[in-house]
Each structure stands twice: as C-alpha cells, then as structure tokens.
Amino acid sequence: MKVLAAMSGGVDSAVAAARAVEAGHEVVGVHLALSRNSGTLRTGSRGCCTIEDSMDAQRAANILGIPYYVWDFSEKFKTDVVDDFIAEYQAGRTPNPCMRCNERIKFAALLEKALALGFDAVCTGHYASLLTDEFGNLELHRSNEMAKDQSYVLGVLTAEQLKHSMFPLGATASKNDIRREANERGLSVANKPDSYDICFIPEGDTQDWLSEKVGKAPGQIVDREGNVLGDHQGTHEFTVGQRKGLSIGRPAADGKPRYVLEISPKTNTVIVGPQAALAINEMFGTRYTWCGSAPAETDNWSEILVQVRAHGDAIEAEFKVDSGQMRIRVKQPLLGVAPGQTAVLYLGTRVLGQTTIDRTVSAVPVSAGSEV
Amino acid sequence: MAIYLDHAATTPLRPQVIEGYLAQLQVLGNPSSVHSQGQKARQVVEDARDQVAKAVDCHRSEVLFTSGGTEGDNLAIKGLYLDAVKRDPQRKVVLTAGTEHHAGIDPVEWLEQSEGAQVVWLPVDEHGVVDLVTLSEYLDEHGRSVALISLMWVNNETGLITPIAEITRLAAKHGVPVHSDAVAAFGHVPVSFNQSGLATMAISGHKFGAPVGTGALIVARDAKLAITSHGGGQERGIRSGTLSAPLALALGASAALAVAELEQVSGRLEVLAQKLKNSIVGIAPDAIFTRGEHDGFAGIVHFTFPGCSGDSLLFLLDSAGVSVSTGSACRAGVAQASHVLIAMGRTEDEARGSLRISLGYTTTEEDVDAFIAAFPDAYAGAKKAGLPSK
Numbered sequence: 116m117k118v119l120a121a122m123s124g125g126v127d128s129a130v131a132a133a134r135a136v137e138a139g140h141e142v143v144g145v146h147l148a149l150s151r152n153s154g155t156l157r158t159g160s161r162g163c164c165t166i167e168d169s170m171d172a173q174r175a176a177n178i179l180g181i182p183y184y185v186w187d188f189s190e191k192f193k194t195d196v197v198d199d200f201i202a203e204y205q206a207g208r209t210p211n212p213c214m215r216c217n218e219r220i221k222f223a224a225l226l227e228k229a230l231a232l233g234f235d236a237v238c239t240g241h242y243a244s245l246l247t248d249e250f251g252n253l254e255l256h257r258s259n260e261m262a263k264d265q266s267y268v269l270g271v272l273t274a275e276q277l278k279h280s281m282f283p284l285g286a287t288a289s290k291n292d293i294r295r296e297a298n299e300r301g302l303s304v305a306n307k308p309d310s311y312d313i314c315f316i317p318e319g320d321t322q323d324w325l326s327e328k329v330g331k332a333p334g335q336i337v338d339r340e341g342n343v344l345g346d347h348q349g350t351h352e353f354t355v356g357q358r359k360g361l362s363i364g365r366p367a368a369d370g371k372p373r374y375v376l377e378i379s380p381k382t383n384t385v386i387v388g389p390q391a392a393l394a395i396n397e398m399f400g401t402r403y404t405w406c407g408s409a410p411a412e413t414d415n416w417s418e419i420l421v422q423v424r425a426h427g428d429a430i431e432a433e434f435k436v437d438s439g440q441m442r443i444r445v446k447q448p449l450l451g452v453a454p455g456q457t458a459v460l461y462l463g464t465r466v467l468g469q470t471t472i473d474r475t476v477s478a479v480p481v482s483a484g485s486e487v
Numbered sequence: 488m489a490i491y492l493d494h495a496a497t498t499p500l501r502p503q504v505i506e507g508y509l510a511q512l513q514v515l516g517n518p519s520s521v522h523s524q525g526q527k528a529r530q531v532v533e534d535a536r537d538q539v540a541k542a543v544d545c546h547r548s549e550v551l552f553t554s555g556g557t558e559g560d561n562l563a564i565k566g567l568y569l570d571a572v573k574r575d576p577q578r579k580v581v582l583t584a585g586t587e588h589h590a591g592i593d594p595v596e597w598l599e600q601s602e603g604a605q606v607v608w609l610p611v612d613e614h615g616v617v618d619l620v621t622l623s624e625y626l627d628e629h630g631r632s633v634a635l636i637s638l639m640w641v642n643n644e645t646g647l648i649t650p651i652a653e654i655t656r657l658a659a660k661h662g663v664p665v666h667s668d669a670v671a672a673f674g675h676v677p678v679s680f681n682q683s684g685l686a687t688m689a690i691s692g693h694k695f696g697a698p699v700g701t702g703a704l705i706v707a708r709d710a711k712l713a714i715t716s717h718g719g720g721q722e723r724g725i726r727s728g729t730l731s732a733p734l735a736l737a738l739g740a741s742a743a744l745a746v747a748e749l750e751q752v753s754g755r756l757e758v759l760a761q762k763l764k765n766s767i768v769g770i771a772p773d774a775i776f777t778r779g780e781h782d783g784f785a786g787i788v789h790f791t792f793p794g795c796s797g798d799s800l801l802f803l804l805d806s807a808g809v810s811v812s813t814g815s816a817c818r819a820g821v822a823q824a825s826h827v828l829i830a831m832g833r834t835e836d837e838a839r840g841s842l843r844i845s846l847g848y849t850t851t852e853e854d855v856d857a858f859i860a861a862f863p864d865a866y867a868g869a870k871k872a873g874l875p876s877k
Contacts, residue, residue, distance in 0.1 A: 182805070186798055187824070190835065231872035232799060233806075 116235040118142045118281060121221060122175060122183070124168030126297050126304045127240030127284060129175040133300050134283035135238045136179050142238070144176035144183040147225065149192040149216075150315065175302050186228070188220055195219040197315055201328050204351040207378035208455025211268070211425065212313055218271040226279055236281045241265045243466075244285035245277060252408045253277040257464040258285050267425050270459035270469035274407050322360075325351045334383030336363060339376065344387065350378045353385050356393055356451025363387070374451075376477075394448035394478035398423075398458055400470030403441040410467060420461040421445065423452050423472070429461050441470045448478040490809045490857040494847025495643055495671060495787055501696035501848075504740045508698065511733035518730040519721060531732040535739030539703050542742035543673060543690065545680035551704045551722040552735050556670035557590040559689030559704035562725055563666045564594040564637055566712030567686060568604060571634035571664070573713065578634040582625065582663075584609045584617050585830025587639050590689075591668050592826070595637065604634070608830075614779040615647045615831050623657050630661030638665070640672035640688075644814040644827045644843060646787025647778040648676060655684030664710060670694055670702075674745035675753065675784045686710035690742075692734070696848065697741035701734035748848065756846050757785040759855045763844060764788060766859045771866050777828070777841070786846040789814055791833065795840045795869040803865035809858050814843030836874050 118140040120132035136142045146169050169185055176183035196215045203210035226237050242258035243266040255277060258264040272280065284293060290309075297305035316324045329351050336345040345363040347353065352360065357375040367373055367389065374393055377386040398421075410417065413436040420429035421443050431446040443458055452475050460467040491499075516528035532552070540547040553559045564581075571578045581595050585608050598604035607625065610618045617638060626633065636658050638649050655665045664686035672678050674695030680688055687710055691702040706712060706725060718727025767774055767790060777789040792800065797813035804811055815825035815838070828838035844858065 184798065184802055184805075187839070228796075228799065228872045232803060232868050 116140045117233060118236050118238050119225075119229040119234045120144050120181070120238045121225065121240075122146050122172035123240070123310075124165075124171035124175075124304065124307075125240065125310060126294060126302070126307055127242070129172070129179075129240070129302050129304050130293050130297050130300070131238055131240040131281075131283045132175070132181065133179055133296075133302070135281060136181060138283070140238075142179070142181045143234070144172065144179070144181050145225070145229075146172040146183070146185045147192075147220065148185050148187045148189055149196075149220070150189060171304050171307070175304055178301055178303075186225070188224055191224050192216070192220055192315075200313075200315075201325065201351075203455045204325055205329060205380060206455075207350055207380040209354045209453035210455045211457055212315070213268050213425070214271055214457055217268055222272055222276045222280065226276065230279065236279045238281040238283060240284055241269055241282050242284050243269050243282045245280065245282055246465075248408075254407050255466040256285075257461075257466075259287065260289050263290050265425075266464075266466050267422055267457075267459050270406055270457065270466050271404060272406055273404055277407055322352050325349075332383060334385070336361060336385045336387055338373075339386060339388050339392065344373075347385050350380050350383060350385055353378055355453035361385075361387060378453075390450070392477065392479045393450045395450075395452050395475040396445055396448050396478040397476040398443045398445075398452060398470075398472045399474050399476075400441045400443075400458065400472050401439060402473075403436075403468060403470035405468040406466040416444070419443075419467060420463075422459045422461065423449065423456050432460075434460060443470075488808075490854050492844045492846060492850070492854060492858055493810045493812050494850065495694070495814075495843065495845035496812055497693045497699065498696055498847040499849050500698060500737075501741050501744055503744060504696065504737050507740060508733050508737040511736050514732065516732070518732055519719070528730075528732040532730050532735045535732075535735035538739030538743045542739075542746040543678060543680045543688070543703075543705055544682070545705050546708060548723075549680070549705050549708060551706055551726050552730055552738070553689070553702045553704050553722075553726055554700055555693070555702040556588075556668060556689050556691035558726070559687075559691070559702055560588075560590040560637075560666070560668050561594050562704055562715060563687035563689060563706070563712065564591065564635070565598065565715045566725065567635040567664050567666055567710070568598050569602065569713035569715065570711045572602070572604075574711075575631075577632050579603060579605045580629065580633045581606050582609055582622065582633060582636040583607075584611050584638060586611050586615050586617075586642055586645075586827045587637065588643055588668055588670070589826075590670075591637055591639060605632075609638075611831055613832055614777070614781050615642055615645050615827065616781055617649060617654075619650075619653060619657070622654065626657055626661050626663065630663065633658075633661065633663045635686075636663055636665045637667070639668040639670075640678065641669070641676060641784050641787075642778075642827065643671040644787075644825060644841075645778045645789045646671070646783035646785075646845075648672070648782040648784065651683050651685065659684060671784065671787070674742065674749065675786060677749070680705050680707075687712070692738045692741060695741055695745040697737045698734060701731065701738045703738065745848070752848050753785055756850065759846055759850060759852060760785045760788050762852075763846075763855050763858065767862065770863050777831075786850075788844040788846070790842055790844075791828065791837055792840045792842065792866070792869070793837065794873060795866070796872065796874050797839055797841045799869035799872045800842050800865055803868045804858075804861055807861035807865060809861050811858075812843045812845070814841050839874060 118135050120142050122128045122144045173183050196212050200210050200212045242263040244256040246254045257266045294305050332349040335343050353375045373387040376388045416433040416435050421432040422429040434443045456472050457469050459469045516524035518529040518532045536547050536550045539550045581604050599606045658665045666687040667685050669688045670691040673690040686707050688705040693699040721727050774790045774792050824835045824838040
C-alpha cells in the first residue's frame with residue numbers, strides 16, 4: 116500500500132512510520148504545519164507546532180529512508196480547531212480540540228488530500244487497534260496498553276475513515292517499549308517528552324489564552340436558586356466541575372466548597388453549587404457518529420460503556436437514539452460532565468461511536484437545594 | 488536521476504571550477520598573514536576580487552567577500568541605515584517593498600523594531616511591479632527623511648526585473664543611497680554596478696555555479712556604511728572574518744564563466760521557458776503567469792494554479808522525479824503562503840497555488856520535456872486534492 120505517515124516529530128508517530136515501512140508499505144512522511152506562524156522553542160511555543168518538531172520529524176524520516184514533506188493545514192486548523200475551540204468556550208461548552216483535529220484535519224483534510232494524491236492510507240502514532248469482525252468489517256478497539264490508550268480521541272472516525280487508517284502502535288506493548296524501539300532504530304526522538312496540553316496554547320494556560328482571545332465580559336456568579344454570590348470576568352474562564360478561581364465572598368451555608376455546575380452564556384452567568392449537584396445521570400447529543408458498522412438496534416435501550424474524557428474511566432450505561440438525538444443514561448451518577456465534551460460509547464474494548472454532549476440532566480433536582 | 492528544475496534555489500557547481508577549488512582547499516595560508524604562505528593565499532583572493540569586479544563591472548576595491556546573499560543584505564541595509572541616521576537623525580525612513588526576499592525584509596523589520604526606523608512599503612501591482620510614481624512623489628515630499636531604499640534587482644520567486652537605474656536616478660536627487668539584492672539577477676541578466684547608480688549590491692555564489700557559502704557585497708567607494716559586524720577588520724572593516732581563498736577563487740571563476748556565457752545561455756533559456764509556458768497553459772488554461780508581460784529573467788517560470796495547492800503539485804512532480812519549488816520561503820520545510828504573492832494583492836489561496844520552475848545553465852530540452860511529460864498527471868492530482876482551506 117501507499118501509506119502517508121503523519122509525523123508530528125514525536126516518538127510515537129516516528130515508530131508508527133517505521134513499522135509501516137517494515138511491513139513493506141511504500142511510506143511517505145508528512146508533517147502537518149498547523150500553526151500560522153511557526154514559533155520555535157526559543158519563542159515559547161511548544162507541543163507539536165514548533166520548527167524544532169518539524170525538524171525532528173524530518174530527521175526521523177531521513178533515518179527511515181522515506182521521503183518527507185511538510186503540508187500546510189494552518190488555515191483549516193485555525194478555522195476548524197482553534198476558532199471552534201474559542202467559539203465552544205464562548206458558548207459555555209468544554210470542547211476537546213484533539214478530537215476536532217482528528218475529525219476535521221488528520222482524518223478529513225489530510226486523508227482526503229492523501230487519497231487524491233494517490234495514497235491508500237494515513238498512518239498515525241495513536242495507541243489504538245484496528246481489528247476485523249467475522250464479516251470483514253473494520254472495528255476500532257482500545258490499545259493493549261490501557262494506560263496509553265487513545266481510542267477515545269479516535270471515536271469520531273467513521274467506517275469510511277477507518278478503511279484508510281493505520282495505527283501500527285495499537286497492538287503493542289508499552290510506551291517504554293516504543294521508546295526502546297525508537298532507540299534501537301536510531302531515532303533521536305526516542306527520549307522526547309510526551310506532549311500533554313493543547314498544542315496551540317503556548318504556555319499551557321488555557322484560561323489566560325482564552326481571555327486574551329475573547330476579552331473580558333463581566334457577569335454574575337449565582338447559585339441554583341438564583342442568589343447572586345459574586346462576579347466573574349467572562350464565562351469562558353470557567354468549565355463545569357471547576358472549583359478554583361471562583362471569587363465568591365461568602366462561604367456556603369454548609370461550609371463546603373462550591374463548584375461550577377453550569378455556564379449560561381445567554382445570561383452571562385456562572386451557576387455554582389455543592390459538589391454533589393455536579394452529578395448527572397443522563398446526556399443528550401444530536402451530533403453523533405458510528406465508528407465502523409452502526410449498531411443494528413438503536414431504538415431501544417442497549418447496554419454499553421461510556422467514557423466522557425480522554426483519560427477517564429468507561430462506566431456502565433445504556434443508550435438509544437430518540438428522534439435524531441442520542442440519549443445516554445449512566446448507571447451511577449457521573450460528576451462534572453460539561454456540554455461540548457464528547458461521550459464515546461464502547462462495547463467491551465470496541466469503540467461503537469460517539470456524540471458531542473449538548474446537554475445533561477442533573478441527578479440532583481434543584482428542589483433538593485444545598486441539603487445534598 | 489531526478490530532473491532538476493530548481494536552479495533559483497541553487498544551481499550546479501561549475502565543473503571548470505571544481506578542480507581549482509579542491510586544489511586550493513589543500514593549500515595552507517591565511518590571506519591576512521604576513522609571511523609568504525599568507526601572501527600566496529592573499530594573491531588568490533585578490534585575483535578572484537579582480538574577476539568578480541570585472542564580472543559585476545565595478546572597481547576591485549568595491550568587492551567585499553561575504554558568506555552569501557543574506558549576509559550581504561544584512562550588512563548593507565543595517566549599515567546604510569545606521570550611518571544615515573547617525574549623520575542626520577531626521578533620516579529614519581526605509582523605502583522597500585513587500586515582494587523582497589526575507590533577507591531584505593527581515594533586516595528592515597529589525598531596524599523598525601529595534602532602531603526606531605520608519606518603514607514605508609512601496610505599493611506593487613498585481614505583477615509585482617513597484618509603483619515608481621509613488622516612489623518619486625514620496626521622495627519629492629519626504630526625501631530628506633529617507634535613510635535608504637532597498638529593492639531587489641530580480642525577484643527570486645517571480646523572476647520580475649525591477650528597473651534599478653530608474654530608482655537610483657530618483658534617489659540621487661535626494662541624496663538617498665539605494666541597496667539592491669541582486670542574488671537572482673547576477674549571472675542571469677546583464678548587471679553593471681557602475682551603471683546602476685547603487686550604493687550597495689549583494690550577490691551569492693551558489694546561484695551561478697560557485698559553492699554555497701560564498702558571495703560578495705559590492706559597496707561603492709563613496710557609500711557610507713556603519714559597521715554592524717565587528718572583528719579583525721577584513722574587507723574594509725565591513726565584513727570581518729578570515730577570508731577563504733578557495734571560496735573566493737570559486738566565486739571569481741564562476742562569476743567570470745557566468746557572465747561570459749550569459750548571452751548564449753539566456754537565449755537558450757528563453758526558448759525553453761517559452762516551450763514550458765506554452766505546454767503549462769495548454770494543460771492548465773486558467774494558470775496565471777505571475778509576472779505577466781513584464782521584463783524578467785527567462786529562467787524563472789512562475790505560475791499560480793487556481794484551486795490547486797503548490798505543495799500537492801510539488802509532491803506529485805517530486806514523486807515523478809522532477810524537482811521544482813513552490814517558490815515561497817520555507818522555514819524548516821514549512822512552506823509559507825508566499826509573502827511575495829500576498830504583497831502583490833493575491834489571496835492566501837491564490838498564493839498557495841504557486842509553482843516555480845527555474846532553469847539554469849545546465850538545463851537541457853530533455854529536462855523541460857520531462858517536466859512537460861510529468862505535469863498533466865501532477866496537475867490533475869493536485870486539482871483533485873484541492874486547497875487545504877476548503
């Protein structure tokens with residue numbers, strides 16, 4: 116196969132490319148230029164957008180003996196990932212930009228371009244496994260290495276996208292094994308630190324970065340009964356479940372800390388309450404996709420596992436599709452789920468599909484007040 | 488063997504130069520040393536200086552050996568500005584254009600940010616032609632506040648020729664020195680420093696068959712430059728640093744060869760470029776020849792292809808064994824949308840659809856035919872892949 120290996124300059128994608136080469140594919144390395152003005156480490160940029168990262172990727176491609184190019188997706192990345200991230204926060208939601216990037220850049224814009232230019236597949240260094248069911252349909256599964264499993268952020272992939280995807284790291288081992296393998300292959304990226312935060316936010320401080328982008332919009336912090344408890348400088352500075360940074364003068368009646376329960380950009384208010392009130396028992400989403408074959412039955416409640424954040428646990432739940440809307444009911448109340456987050460459905464280790472959460476239903480009715 | 492059509496990036500080392508260059512690499516001696524071995528090395532450098540002076544048509548004392556075009560541009564632009572403003576604090580304006588190479592733009596922006604310079608970006612039309620009426624009017628009105636004008640002789644992306652003599656004539660009325668980046672010009676179009684009226688002019692060896700790492704800054708005897716790079720005082724104190732006899736030798740010999748065969752080569756390239764242009768337009772009728780009908784260096788054939796991404800074209804041609812360029816500056820391989828085309832009023836999407844095919848002294852008709860053979864499939868594929876912003 117003609118394989119395009121997306122190379123970030125990190126160790127995972129380098130080893131993934133190496134394995135694709137070893138499997139006998141005709142591999143071309145491509146680094147995605149995502150930042151409008153590529154900074155260098157010197158100017159404080161970090162993550163996957165620096166010139167140094169691009170050079171690391173190029174060096175890895177050289178060692179593997181494969182051609183290497185840089186393709187510029189910065190414009191699309193800005194509109195589809197960065198601007199979307201800002202707009203989501205402004206709308207009071209908590210987006211996952213890595214997921215957007217997979218959905219719209221890596222497995223959309225990049226994949227489409229790759230197919231048009233004669234490639235058969237895009238290969239990445241994600242920790243996830245592609246398996247085939249008894250009928251030959253592709254299924255996305257968790258990586259064997261649960262600690263590094265990244266199937267969650269790939270939950271947005273459709274059957275068509277899976278057909279042209281390749282995750283050579285999925286079936287293997289631990290991150291340490293990947294580093295050892297990189298070292299043995301003479302890849303200098305072997306000991307590069309893992310990337311964590313959001314790649315386009317320079318110092319890793321999301322709230323500061325957002326404030327700079329959207330400016331201040333002072334409003335009120337209220338409790339669930341509507342009592343005004345304090346002021347805020349913009350709803351984008353808050354996410355559901357947040358405890359720190361709430362400038363509330365008076366303590367709660369019970370003396371316990373208060374958490375952000377809800378953000379209402381429409382009224383520019385932040386609603387706070389006790390931790391117990393963060394619990395939700397149902398989620399709704401209209402933007403849902405199936406990862407691989409769609410389930411045969413969606414009209415009635417079916418047992419699944421649901422995961423709502425990249426490094427969270429999957430918990431028992433049931434789902435059904437109700438007039439174009441996915442409903443997910445969790446067996447145990449779930450804390451701190453914000454609209455905008457993605458709920459990924461699993462059947463065992465298999466990724467079934469995903470939805471962006473539009474709204475949640477609190478497990479604690481307002482009337483329960485602060486007694487909970 | 489890949490077909491090489493990226494001569495504007497770098498052109499092959501001249502075979503006639505290699506032997507002398509390699510021999511000189513093995514000769515011991517610092518040209519600044521006083522002993523005989525040093526003097527022998529010095530003689531090699533001074534012979535080369537004569538050759539360069541003859542090739543660019545200037546006095547031998549006006550030739551300063553540098554490491555290449557970027558260094559020359561930096562020494563000249565910063566040196567001219569800092570000296571002008573020191574003599575007359577009113578002269579803070581730098582006149583230049585957005586279509587310059589980064590080696591011309593970035594020093595000017597540095598002067599703006601760090602030295603309080605005021606930069607006036609001269610308007611250019613859709614073909615990149617600098618508006619001389621605006622320049623003339625600006626000089627008439629504010630001539631006394633201008634420190635220098637910096638405009639390149641031939642644009643490295645589009646091949647467009649800027650009428651340097653007209654610019655220096657306007658500038659002379661106001662005592663304004665003019666610098667020109669002639670990196671894409673020298674060895675390719677007729678260049679006479681004496682007749683140009685320039686204060687300073689930068690050339691780069693590897694664009695005309697010398698090795699990478701050598702070039703010259705031509706500094707008129709009466710030009711006044713502040714020293715911006717300090718050291719042992721070589722090259723009139725403007726470019727300190729130990730001189731390389733082998734590199735100087737290669738630069739001088741290549742310059743002489745390039746000028747000697749300029750007429751014959753450019754006549755040949757004219758014919759090849761025309762063939763190339765005809766076949767490109769035949770396959771991609773909406774392709775736009777970037778510099779229009781304006782004078783240019785025949786060896787640079789630059790097109791924009793609506794709805795195509797230049798890096799797709801480049802990738803597919805490269806896969807077919809043809810080396811070309813998108814023309815725009817690369818930063819560690821990250822192709823930026825060409826700032827030159829943006830300055831010409833093109834949108835970012837238009838700028839991204841650019842391809843530069845550049846021919847040089849070794850280009851043959853077979854090379855051009857190989858491009859023509861590979862282009863239809865590459866164009867169809869790139870068209871299908873579309874633009875990254877869509």
